[in-house]
């Protein structure tokens with residue numbers, strides 16, 4: 001096993017390490033300042049203030065009001081709260097029961113939509129083009145009189161494609177102005193976008209936006225949900241009434257503090273980190289495509305996350321390549337961390353039109369500012385042989 005020091009970590013879309021400054025900011029809230037922020041005595045005021053300050057920091061980055069921000073246990077909970085919270089509130093108000101999403105969403109969205117189908121909602125899963133991008137006109141085409149909610153991710157976790165979220169919002173505005181829109185709510189899963197794309201909710205013009213701290217150098221098990229003021233929303237976790245009744249439970253104070261520091265850092269370093277990652281990414285993409293025959297880039301060639309280099313290789317299993325890379329001290333992924341190990345072909349790659357056989361050759365590298373050119377070159381030095389060896393073992397299929 002390679003030591004963590006020599007590990008080449010190219011799986012930042014799965015998770016990131018907690019940044020030293022983030023950890024430092026969190027530590028006092030595990031120990032010295034351990035009070036429940038809801039308690040009345042003065043000792044609890046430090047914890048209360050930490051939560052309030054964190055909320056203001058996040059509101060500042062998202063360009064919203066602090067009371068439009070709630071803290072959750074991560075991206076999956078934020079997404080569940082957004083979809084269920086908005087869907088149930090709209091259904092109860094008698095507005096409708098139709099939801100529109102895309103075929104390339106994260107399972108947190110897709111499986112929640114399937115659950116809502118079981119509960120009486122109709123869901124349209126809009127197809128995408130060969131780059132994994134949805135056409136705003138297709139979203140508009142899927143709307144019905146009964147549509148209450150749209151959910152489209154800001155950037156795809158497997159292939160890095162950036163979806164036209166602001167364009168879809170713009171289209172909804174136009175319908176609004178022409179009186180054809182009946183309070184259709186718009187949620188975006190922005191989990192992969194943090195640190196790479198603009199998260200200004202006014203510019204994006206969304207009603208709900210989900211984030212996960214551990215994808216931007218914050219702690220695991222902490223997330224954020226933006227809920228635009230006035231959005232119909234039913235709490236999914238009920239209890240003591242924290243988070244203005246929108247998410248009960250004693251606040252995860254260290255997690256909340258870490259989330260704020262991490263998001264502030266991600267925003268401050270966004271331009272520089274993106275430029276740096278883009279440089280490494282393009283070096284990796286060029287290297288792979290030019291040295292490995294039968295390799296293809298997946299996702300959009302330009303409109304993609306600056307840190308995502310995802311491929312399919314003809315005639316080899318992505319999982320086998322991963323094992324070979326792991327042996328050489330490289331951590332990558334065959335798609336999403338959640339579905340790896342299942343050997344099910346990626347629903348994202350199938351939606352881009354690949355066959356199940358082609359999709360099984362998927363490999364994703366996701367880079368971070370802690371990576372170096374030397375690491376990219378190291379991967380480029382071992383990958384062609386790994387692919388070549390696997391192909392020669394698997395026989396004639398390899399040359400197809």
Ligand SMILES: *Cc1c(COP(=O)(O)O)cnc(C)c1O
Pocket residue numbers: 013073074075076077106108153155156157189191192212213214215221223
């Ligand atoms: C990681 C991820 C999630 C889930 O976030 P967790 O905090 O791990 O629950 C949701 N959507 C996307 C696009 C992701 O990449």
